[in-house]
Amino acid sequence: MKKMKKKWKSAAIIGGSLPSIYDLTNKPLEAGLWCLCVAKEVYKYKHDYFSCEDIGTILQEYLDVPLTENQIKKAFARAGNKIIKGRGDDGYKISQPGEKYLKSQKKDEPISIFYLRPSKPLQAKHTLETLVKNIPKGELRICDPFYGTSTFQVLEMILRYHKNVKFLTAAVGGGEKKFNIQQVVNDFKQEYESRAKIKILNKNDTHDRYILAKNLFFIIGQGIKDLGNKESLIIAVEDRYGRDIRKTLINEFDRRWNEATIL
Numbered sequence: 001m002k003k004m005k006k007k008w009k010s011a012a013i014i015g016g017s018l019p020s021i022y023d024l025t026n027k028p029l030e031a032g033l034w035c036l037c038v039a040k041e042v043y044k045y046k047h048d049y050f051s052c053e054d055i056g057t058i059l060q061e062y063l064d065v066p067l068t069e070n071q072i073k074k075a076f077a078r079a080g081n082k083i084i085k086g087r088g089d090d091g092y093k094i095s096q097p098g099e100k101y102l103k104s105q106k107k108d109e110p111i112s113i114f115y116l117r118p119s120k121p122l123q124a125k126h127t128l129e130t131l132v133k134n135i136p137k138g139e140l141r142i143c144d145p146f147y148g149t150s151t152f153q154v155l156e157m158i159l160r161y162h163k164n165v166k167f168l169t170a171a172v173g174g175g176e177k178k179f180n181i182q183q184v185v186n187d188f189k190q191e192y193e194s195r196a197k198i199k200i201l202n203k204n205d206t207h208d209r210y211i212l213a214k215n216l217f218f219i220i221g222q223g224i225k226d227l228g229n230k231e232s233l234i235i236a237v238e239d240r241y242g243r244d245i246r247k248t249l250i251n252e253f254d255r256r257w258n259e260a261t262i263l
Helices: 002-014 028-042 052-062 069-076 096-104 121-133 149-158 178-192 239-259
Strands: 083-085 092-094 111-116 140-143 165-169 196-200 210-212 216-220 232-238
Touching: 002 028, 002 052, 002 121, 028 052, 028 069, 028 092, 028 096, 052 069, 092 096, 111 121, 121 149, 121 232, 140 149, 140 239, 149 165, 149 178, 165 239, 178 196, 210 239, 216 239, 232 239
Parallel strands: 140 165, 165 196
Antiparallel strands: 083 092, 111 232, 140 210, 210 216, 216 232
């Protein structure tokens, strides 16, 4: 149950060419089509057909979308050529016209907002991982005023997908002592020194937390070491909306980076 919910949540975050399932919470036909389309990837094509009961479970139990089996059944009764009905009780699969229609419902928006629930640190880190692994490869600049032991766990995760990371910080946070986490810092640097650079500002004149990538950037509502401990947001901004802002942040990051010292 938990493993399958994680897979569906991950699919909902990635989105790709499909509309967000959370934009379809009052559209049972489109939500049902979304489940049929995404199920091919989630189940690795092991299942072709899904019943309305299956879809109701996916929506309510895995995605927390308040649409019922009965609503899906009524919607599919008017779906026309958007779905293909299997034999007997096999259920339904999405047709090519159905997939084309579903993709046409995607909102072309340059800003995406991801809500991080309080007291859900593992879920929050998984959300960040899903976002990070799907952004263009290249150098990442990460700014976070405070660091701690778990910061390096998050950086290690990021380095699974990106080969060049600069992390700029200012002070130990969360009540941890610098002496107590120095060994963690040393171990991290020994293993990732060629791929990750960490610098510390002599004075903390930064308050924002962000990740700068190629063609987009993320604004993070709380420190990466504390993700999921409190209610927060991750805001993804693409260049077609925030290109000038991203360039300004890069210039400011680089200025501070040149003034900072190696941790």
